[in-house]
Ligand code: ADP
């Protein structure tokens with residue numbers, strides 16, 4: 572006869588936590604084999620390319636666990652990776668999540684993380700198909716890898732912009748540090764709808780700030796420049812709120828804060844005119860300027876004066 576089972580006073584171990592995650596994870600039509608084996612198996616649509624990306628988030632750098640809580644961290648970790656797939660105009664399919672948990676609160680943190688990840692994943696039809704679970708006496712580190720597939724005319728890179736192209740963004744910019752950076756809205760539907768309607772020239776999601784990320788497009792496209800209309804740049808109310816705290820003009824926040832996760836879209840002039848005449852109802856697009864053969868980023872104010880903008884976005888190594 573065995574003893575009646577007593578509740579285990581020890582915190583749950585690695586395998587119990589993985590079982591807990593597995594029980595809360597559902598497959599999608601692309602999932603051939605999900606959590607529980609040595610590797611996951613996915614079936615992509617016929618003829619599509621695999622599109623993959625990874626982003627790592629560290630406590631104290633990309634979030635503050637004690638303030639934000641694990642659920643917000645899980646949400647952000649999943650959402651920023653989906654945003655990178657959107658920035659290729661690809662469809663997100665599945666994710667794997669590798670975590671290093673702070674040992675003293677491992678179970679609570681993993682549960683919160685998972686809840687946040689699952690919330691975004693479900694919203695975008697992404698299956699969580701695997702990961703790795705570790706713990707140590709250091710801070711929380713979360714690394715999500717996203718797997719996606721190309722659709723229709725294929726992915727849109729950073730490198731196809733041409734002088735004369737028109738530059739758009741999908742929403743207001745700046746001040747994300749006030750909280751928005753934790754709950755980005757990956758612009759997947761917008762990217763897919765635009766890619767279906769037009770041969771987009773270049774696409775990027777704004778993580779380092781409009782100036783830096785548009786700068787990446789211009790550099791990758793062969794050393795081009797851009798002329799932006801200051802009055803056209805959509806400034807988020809959070810950017811204005813930041814100005815009250817630090818005195819820097821709202822436009823500086825809109826250009827440089829980053830973590831907006833809106834898209835910056837570059838379209839040929841004829842397609843851009845067609846798009847403006849016939850907007851896609853579900854896609855918010857704000858025209859902010861034009862690509863120029865003169866290198867560098869310039870901003871023209873309402874009086875017609877132009878000034879050069881040096882990107883001041885975030886660089887982890889500086
Ligand atoms: P292995 O030793 O073969 O790497 P693990 O014990 O690390 O296997 O993981 C067992 C299963 O659980 C695998 O399918 C793995 O992908 C999955 N897994 C582990 N940690 C996580 C996690 N944090 N989130 C989702 N799946 C996970």
Ligand code: MG
Nearest residue numbers: 609702703704
């Ligand atoms: Mg493993």
